[in-house]
Amino acid sequence: MRAHWWKVLAIILLAYTIIAGLLFEVPRLPILNETIRALYFHVTMWFGMIIMLIVAVVYSVKYLRSGELKHDDVAIEFTNAAILFGVLGIVTGMLWAKFTWGDYWSGDPKQNASAIGLLMYFAYLILRNSLTDIHQKARIGAVYNIFAFSAFIPLIFILPRLTDSLHPGNGGNPGFNAYDMDSKLRMVFYPAVVAWTLLGFWLANLRLRARRLERKLEDKLINQQ
Amino acid sequence: MWNEIIVLIKKEITLEWRQKYALNGILLYVVSAVFITYLSVGAKQGNISIPTWNALYWVIILFSSVNAVAKSFVQEHQGRQLYYYMIASPEAIILSKIIYNSLLTLILSLLGYIVFSVILGNPVQDQPMFILNLLMGSMGFSACLTMVSGIASKASNNATLMAILSFPIIIPILLMAIKISKNAIDGLDREISVDKLITLLAINAIIGATAYILFPYLWRS
Numbered sequence: 246m247r248a249h250w251w252k253v254l255a256i257i258l259l260a261y262t263i264i265a266g267l268l269f270e271v272p273r274l275p276i277l278n279e280t281i282r283a284l285y286f287h288v289t290m291w292f293g294m295i296i297m298l299i300v301a302v303v304y305s306v307k308y309l310r311s312g313e314l315k316h317d318d319v320a321i322e323f324t325n326a327a328i329l330f331g332v333l334g335i336v337t338g339m340l341w342a343k344f345t346w347g348d349y350w351s352g353d354p355k356q357n358a359s360a361i362g363l364l365m366y367f368a369y370l371i372l373r374n375s376l377t378d379i380h381q382k383a384r385i386g387a388v389y390n391i392f393a394f395s396a397f398i399p400l401i402f403i404l405p406r407l408t409d410s411l412h413p414g415n416g417g418n419p420g421f422n423a424y425d426m427d428s429k430l431r432m433v434f435y436p437a438v439v440a441w442t443l444l445g446f447w448l449a450n451l452r453l454r455a456r457r458l459e460r461k462l463e464d465k466l467i468n469q470q
Numbered sequence: 471m472w473n474e475i476i477v478l479i480k481k482e483i484t485l486e487w488r489q490k491y492a493l494n495g496i497l498l499y500v501v502s503a504v505f506i507t508y509l510s511v512g513a514k515q516g517n518i519s520i521p522t523w524n525a526l527y528w529v530i531i532l533f534s535s536v537n538a539v540a541k542s543f544v545q546e547h548q549g550r551q552l553y554y555y556m557i558a559s560p561e562a563i564i565l566s567k568i569i570y571n572s573l574l575t576l577i578l579s580l581l582g583y584i585v586f587s588v589i590l591g592n593p594v595q596d597q598p599m600f601i602l603n604l605l606m607g608s609m610g611f612s613a614c615l616t617m618v619s620g621i622a623s624k625a626s627n628n629a630t631l632m633a634i635l636s637f638p639i640i641i642p643i644l645l646m647a648i649k650i651s652k653n654a655i656d657g658l659d660r661e662i663s664v665d666k667l668i669t670l671l672a673i674n675a676i677i678g679a680t681a682y683i684l685f686p687y688l689w690r691s
Contacts, residue, residue: 309687365638372635375625385624388684389635392617395680396639399673404642 258440293441305387317383478566543623571612595657610643
């Protein structure tokens with residue numbers, strides 16, 4: 246049970262995020278109104294995604310340094326979970342955009358950049374699947390993962406800030422701190438970030454264990470002869 | 471290290487010169503691509519708006535450089551690659567390829583620029599800035615594409631992989647280059663572009679440095 250405390254925490258925090266996120270009082274700002282609640286889902290999922298991508302890059306580096314397949318397993322599963330969160334984040338963002346900016350897709354630089362970021366990681370999956378040798382798959386996958394991440398950072402964090410964007414904190418718009426993150430929002434926002442990140446870790450962890458079992462079974466089958 | 475790089479660059483140039491058809495092919499590719507866009511947009515001189523001119527130009531340069539750089543690791547067969555593996559350090563190989571491909575991309579983009587000016591008219595007001603931007607853009611394109619062609623050469627189905635792996639990564643460079651070139655075409659004050667040039671240089675540096683660090687791992691496999 247001790248080892249599972251973080252899973253319990255994840256469930257409690259997720260329940261809190263959903264209940265508090267939908268029921269607690271939120272400040273009513275013009276245009277945003279009640280849609281500000283999307284903040285607890287859209288923004289926090291992207292935070293979770295970024296954290297998981299960082300984990301994946303760290304493990305890719307570890308793999309390249311050591312050549313042990315177990316590190317590569319971690320990298321691919323965290324990237325998978327991050328892609329899932331990225332897709333959910335972009336869909337929730339589009340819904341939010343429909344009700345505040347008027348369109349599902351309004352050509353906002355950050356919106357475009359995140360779509361391109363997702364393309365990068367889909368390409369990563371295709372690259373991995375196009376290779377057959379397991380060690381080559383791991384090595385080249387790791388190289389591309391790090392390379393893509395180094396392009397992902399300027400794409401998401403630097404470029405949108407140089408142009409006009411509808412997102413807060415860009416192109417002269419005030420950032421979170423200046424405008425809508427009052428203490429009521431913070432009370433749900435930070436736990437929600439933790440909750441989604443923990444859920445992502447949990448997902449990655451499950452797939453990782455399945456992958457390890459699969460490998461063990463395979464080894465057993467091969468060694469039987 | 472530098473001697474090694476210079477020797478390797480000379481080798482690339484000699485090889486290219488020996489098989490002139492590849493070089494000529496890519497140059498012809500640029501000219502035909504410009505002609506196709508010219509005919510399909512149905513534009514006459516000066517008829518096309520400046521943002522469209524700019525965007526068409528960069529898209530053509532992007533596609534031609536993807537094609538030009540894609541062959542950089544496939545062209546030589548396995549045995550010769552093994553030979554390089556034994557005599558040269560991977561760092562020298564990637565740097566020499568990046569420098570050589572920058573030159574190639576620069577030549578392509580200059581040729582594209584000339585053909586564009588002749589056929590579609592030349593709206594550029596600040597020529598030195600435009601050329602400087604071309605130089606920076608070529609460096610970034612070549613750093614990114616050389617690394618990706620190294621990755622794609624390890625996998626089968628090369629052409630598709632090359633495109634899907636490189637397009638998302640190259641977009642930050644492409645967007646910055648398009649912005650600066652728009653400023654240069656409009657002849658805006660240079661101070662406005664300097665900031666963006668520095669950003670472009672910084673992105674190039676990030677991509678180049680990652681390629682430099684990662685290539686030895688790719689080369690070994």
